[in-house]
Amino acid sequence: MLQFPSHGANYEALYKNFGLDLPEVVFDLSENVNSLGIPKQIEKLWPSLQQQLLTYPHPEAEPLRTMIATKHHVQKECVLVGNGGAELLTFYAQLYRGKKVILVHPTFSEYKMTLEAAGADVIDLTISDVAAYQLPIEEIKQEMTDADCLYLCNPNNPTGALISKTILLELIQYGEKVGCAVLIDEAFMDWTDEEHSAINLVNEFKHVTVLRSMTKMYGIAGIRLGYLIGSPQLVRDLRKRLPHWNVNNLAISIGVECLNDEQFRQESINYQHKQKVYLVDYLLSRNCIVTNSVVNFLCFQLANPTDTREFYFHCLKRGVVLRHTENYIGMDGKWLRIGIKSAEALAKFQEVMDEWYA
Numbered sequence: 021m022l023q024f025p026s027h028g029a030n031y032e033a034l035y036k037n038f039g040l041d042l043p044e045v046v047f048d049l050s051e052n053v054n055s056l057g058i059p060k061q062i063e064k065l066w067p068s069l070q071q072q073l074l075t076y077p078h079p080e081a082e083p084l085r086t087m088i089a090t091k092h093h094v095q096k097e098c099v100l101v102g103n104g105g106a107e108l109l110t111f112y113a114q115l116y117r118g119k120k121v122i123l124v125h126p127t128f129s130e131y132k133m134t135l136e137a138a139g140a141d142v143i144d145l146t147i148s149d150v151a152a153y154q155l156p157i158e159e160i161k162q163e164m165t166d167a168d169c170l171y172l173c174n175p176n177n178p179t180g181a182l183i184s185k186t187i188l189l190e191l192i193q194y195g196e197k198v199g200c201a202v203l204i205d206e207a208f209m210d211w212t213d214e215e216h217s218a219i220n221l222v223n224e225f226k227h228v229t230v231l232r233s234m235t236k237m238y239g240i241a242g243i244r245l246g247y248l249i250g251s252p253q254l255v256r257d258l259r260k261r262l263p264h265w266n267v268n269n270l271a272i273s274i275g276v277e278c279l280n281d282e283q284f285r286q287e288s289i290n291y292q293h294k295q296k297v298y299l300v301d302y303l304l305s306r307n308c309i310v311t312n313s314v315v316n317f318l319c320f321q322l323a324n325p326t327d328t329r330e331f332y333f334h335c336l337k338r339g340v341v342l343r344h345t346e347n348y349i350g351m352d353g354k355w356l357r358i359g360i361k362s363a364e365a366l367a368k369f370q371e372v373m374d375e376w377y378a
């Protein structure tokens with residue numbers, strides 16, 4: 021039985037796992053980190069960071085925490101900085117031991133893993149039409165009456181689709197009425213417009229928490245940096261559980277540079293947008309179904325979905341790594357996710373797909 025890894029990236033292990041020879045050149049389109057790399061200012065700062073290895077970091081990740089609060093127009097008491105969004109997800113899940121949490125699939129697989137590890141009772145709902153990505157609102161509301169929390173991923177990983185503010189508000193207001201908290205994971209919101217974010221609702225609704233990751237947009241997956249914006253009470257509760265000095269000095273300094281570099285963010289959005297338009301046109305010309313993504317990855321389905329595995333391995337053997345969807349509930353391996361990377365990487369993907377159809 022083939023064992024598919026539960027995450028993208030780490031392609032060397034992937035080839036080894038499948039017993040495949042590692043091609044000389046590999047384009048990894050299975051993960052979603054910015055293909056433009058890191059903001060240039062970080063490179064300049066790098067030598068001076070050595071000095072920071074000597075000291076303990078600020079326990080509240082200052083001055084980054086205050087900068088985040090200013091950026092999002094919230095009090096700093098509403099901000100909790102984490103060693104990657106993944107750390108915050110792990111600790112947030114622990115609040116729901118023995119409680120009911122709703123997930124809407126297909127979505128980020130780490131939610132279910134962290135919640136189950138924390139002893140939560142997970143209610144799995146599934147969207148029927150992956151490409152259209154319309155949330156089953158009535159079904160969600162029905163479950164909310166009896167649940168403690170609803171997780172939403174916006175824009176959603178793996179589809180890249182956005183949930184409208186109107187729908188978010190409807191679910192948030194319903195959650196307030198029936199006592200169901202709402203966690204909105206905006207790990208990829210930096211790739212689109214801040215107007216879609218639910219952060220401005222956190223002040224008004226104490227049961228709403230928003231998670232952000234800095235690793236995707238700023239190309240810093242290795243340093244681990246994310247944050248959460250929620251009620252001061254929730255931030256205090258989680259803070260008590262987290263390790264002291266959970267965010268290291270390098271991450272704090274690098275995070276400050278990232279937030280100062282709005283130009284880098286805009287250039288990244290523009291670059292990936294150009295590549296995405298080109299890629300979507302190509303996939304449609306191959307009769308694929310493509311998700312309506314607002315971010316730096318998308319999902320597609322082959323005209324004949326039963327060929328998906330074969331196509332996935334064809335790509336691997338030719339040095340193009342896509343993200344399988346075997347462990348995404350509601351996709352069952354019949355879709356593939358592709359990161360919108362460099363023009364060179366996407367041209368290689370196209371060449372490999374052309375070859376498949378030839």
Ligand SMILES: Cc1ncc(COP(=O)(O)O)c(C=O)c1O
Pocket residue numbers: 103104105106107128173177205207208232233234235236241244245246
């Ligand atoms: C939807 C989503 N949320 C959160 C994370 C965690 O991000 P990080 O720990 O790198 O900040 C990821 C990482 O892949 C993700 O895809």
